[in-house]
Amino acid sequence: MSKKTVFITGGAGFIGLHVIPLLLEKDYQIRIFDNMARGDRARVNELIATGDVELVEQDVRYGGGVHNAMKGATHVIHFATVSINKSIADPYESIDINMVGNNNVFAAAADHGVERLVFASSASVYGDPKRLPMHEDDELNPLTPYCISKRAGEDLLGFYQRTKGLSWNALRFFNVYGPGQKIEAYYTSVINTFIQRIRAGQAPTIDGKGEQSMDFIHVTDLARSVVCALESEGDNLPINIGTGIDTSIATLARILIDALGSDVEPIFVPRDVLVSRRAADITRAREVLGWEPTITVEEGMTALVKAALEQ
Structure with missing residues (x-):
């Protein structure tokens, strides 16, 4: 065939x-x-x-x-x-x-x-x-x-x-995020901005309380x-x-700070922010595709930071 x-x-x-x-x-x-x-x-x-x-x-x-x-x-x-x-x-x-x-x-x-x-x-x-x-x-x-x-x-x-x-x-x-993604990509610009600031010894700045979330x-x-x-x-x-888990911007900053071994603390800028949250119901993906995610956001982001440090 x-x-x-x-x-x-x-x-x-x-x-x-x-x-x-x-x-x-x-x-x-x-x-x-x-x-x-x-x-x-x-x-x-x-x-x-x-x-x-x-x-x-x-x-x-x-x-x-x-x-x-x-x-x-x-x-x-x-x-x-x-x-x-x-x-x-x-x-x-x-x-x-x-x-x-x-x-x-x-x-x-x-x-x-x-x-x-x-x-x-x-x-x-x-x-x-x-x-x-x-x-x-x-x-x-x-x-x-x-x-x-x-x-x-x-x-x-x-x-x-x-x-x-x-x-x-x-x-x-x-x-979606991961190795090989262009740094200006819509969803990952916040990740890359945080990584660049933390590596330079600067605190990531977050609007509001950082309650906005994404399903990475x-x-x-x-x-x-x-x-x-x-x-x-x-x-x-x-x-x-998706993963079914919504990761807030404040949590994302903490994950990246820990992955980089930094001791900076995020700076929260008081301002009104439209708090949007996202998390997928992935029941259908499990039932129809027999698929589910295997990489946690902590594992994935830590690997992304490691790759950035090696470049």
């Missing part, structure tokens, strides 16, 4: 480059589809040298290119996207890449009859949650063009499921969830991918 081929958009990015080695271990062929605007070319070249990875350097905005490049693929992972920050600064590009790109990939996957499509959705589709932990059936209130496009992407998948039988899973990623999920665990979603019996569902 010939190997199954995974077509992975945005595969040269942070998460894609953690997923691809797991797919290679399972004997898939990999076809990366990436415009390389932010891709790691050196790492992609290393993967191509294995003989089981190829790169198609094109853009998801061009439907014909997506359709042609997907020929022969049995599975699709759709990661290509414009970030939250950039979507606010430039809504036009965000809608073009995130909305038109989504439709181009989904339509091609439906036309080619792929076995499964996995879509990188986002916890941001919930907006500010009314309760914790956040469940997939909770009300959605996406606030930015990026978040709106993720919700619309899930709806589009439902359309292609109903009309053409497309099998899909949409993973609502919470706050390590990229190694998250990559496993993608492979599980590609192969699961259950399909056609949005699925939260």
Whole structure:
């Protein structure tokens, strides 16, 4: 039998480059589809040298290119996207890449009859949650063009499921972090800012009481969830991918101070702060994917600090 081929958009990015080695271990062929605007070319070249990875350097905005490049693929992972920050600064590009790109990939996957499509959705589709932990059936209130496009992407998948039988899973990623992430990344800017200040002997500054929280999920665990979603019996569902634990900014600062062996104390700046908290209900991920996280935020952040010190 010939190997199954995974077509992975945005595969040269942070998460894609953690997923691809797991797919290679399972004997898939990999076809990366990436415009390389932010891709790691050196790492992609290393993967191509294995003989089981190829790169198609094109853009998801061009439907014909997506359709042609997907020929022969049995599975699709759709990661290509414009970030939250950039979507606010430039809504036009965000809608073009995130909305038109989504439709181009989904339509091609439906036309080619792929076995499964996995879509990188986002916890941001919930907006500010009314309760914790956040469940997939909770009300959605996406606030930015990026978040709106993720919700619309899930709806589009439902359309292609109903009309053409497309099998899909949409993973609502919470706050992913880990080695190889660009330091300006939306969710990790606070981590990197804290690390830089603590290393310089300066105290991290925190607005308010530091009660704002995120559900930090390590990229190694998250990559496993993608492979599980590609192969699961259950399909056609949005699925939260997080730890189920909300880590406050004050707690994060303490974890990083301890990991760096520093004796600085955080400085809390009194000001009104909209306290938003996030934690995923991961019951569905356990039941449908047979997946759960294995790396605690303390372990993951300590490893991240160790790696930063070694650079």
